[in-house]
Amino acid sequence: MSASRHTVSYTVLNRHEALHYPPEFEVHATPEELEAFAATGYLIRERLFQGEALTRLQDALDRLEAAEWDRHRRNPPKDRSWGIILRHLMDKDPVFLELLKFPPVLSVCRAMMGPLLRLRGLSARISFPGAERQETNWHQHMRVISNPLPPWFSQPHCIDALIYLDDLDDDTGPIGIVPGSHAWLDRHPDHQVFASIEGEQVIRVPAGSTVMVHGNLWHRGMPTLGKKRRMLILSYTPTWLRKSPHGGSPPPDGLTQQVLEDCDEETKELLGIGGYS
Template structure:
């Protein structure tokens, strides 16, 4: 199911921007209202296996092994599109890109992709309650621009009670000044534990309260890709160093306006 949004950007000589949204209006509204949207089995078969193998290849090349016994355990891999062609193929990932344009506007930037690997029953691999983009001062200035990022969480393995589901608090992306109650791993009233099959995507607003439950001996390896979208005028995050001669280098030299916009290059935006 899909529908078309017809955007007009009020800027000199800017053409209209139609967007074919690969979701229903109700699904997009659910993301807006609740802060998350589940897309089941976006990747299957060979496409899913290719991503599974690719993240392990990058981890092996960088010398990563299972780590435990600390907060935020597991392995984090940065700038994946620069490091393996399987990830570069997700630069224009539909339907995620179209849903990002439906919620952020027609001009969207694709931020660097991160990967995370967690292993069964390794200690410290649960993630505490956190959010990604809340930098709202109190009191809020009159012209302060709320930060908006839509993260596509791509789960390459089954997410269930054994491997550790992800917990979210619906609607919390709208809370500008609340603090997490209790401890970093305590249950929160209204939380929802999401279990999804391998190859599924959970799209979340970056300010949604969420956490990952711990892995167990009965679970399997848990491989996750995080693909963020934001406005193209937002500053890039500083996680890790972008490889100077990575796979994305030809994209930065492309004359294509949409490509440059997706990279956040100013002349591509305007």
């Protein structure tokens, strides 16, 4: 599937060194789609990964699941969990590293948040059917909003590309979102709520589809009841936000460290070096 495209060009005012991104780039979306994304907080790309591109991601995640299984399931919870969450994926398999500059996601992130972006993280959530109910409560990702809002509060923006490696249906568990909720800066989802809430929209998409969401969109992963469900979360923020605090430190000899030893400036910026003043 190829989305209609248009061109965007940015300069950054009063910045004298060379820019580390193409000043003019093709956005994999129409202006109308971006406008709708800004208003609703989500953008669906059906079958963004197909054929071998999808199989490669599925196989890489299966390898990682096997390698880390014991670590994550040594003391399994009895009744309910999110399933397993694997972190720092770009440090662990070159297949995942290929997603760092994936234009259908990165170009949309740059069009929405500006040219100076960094990776917040690439992680995976895998959930299984069984006696232990695996689903997520309602939540949002950027939990740093002050109440009341100070006049010069910096609202954190983040885009999470939720990449579904299996069909998202009632067997695997759809995703529930509340359109527009990313703009609510005066409230948050009640803790440990798993049931439907007012305004929920339930999304079911085929394997390989990606649902891009603003990091503060209220959402929940509905229960995995019949079939294993694999998903990736590819996240970007402006360069001046910090990387994901979850999952501890990356592996010391990880792939991104090796890449940083010899890479272009854009890659450095995306991996968190520089891009602010």
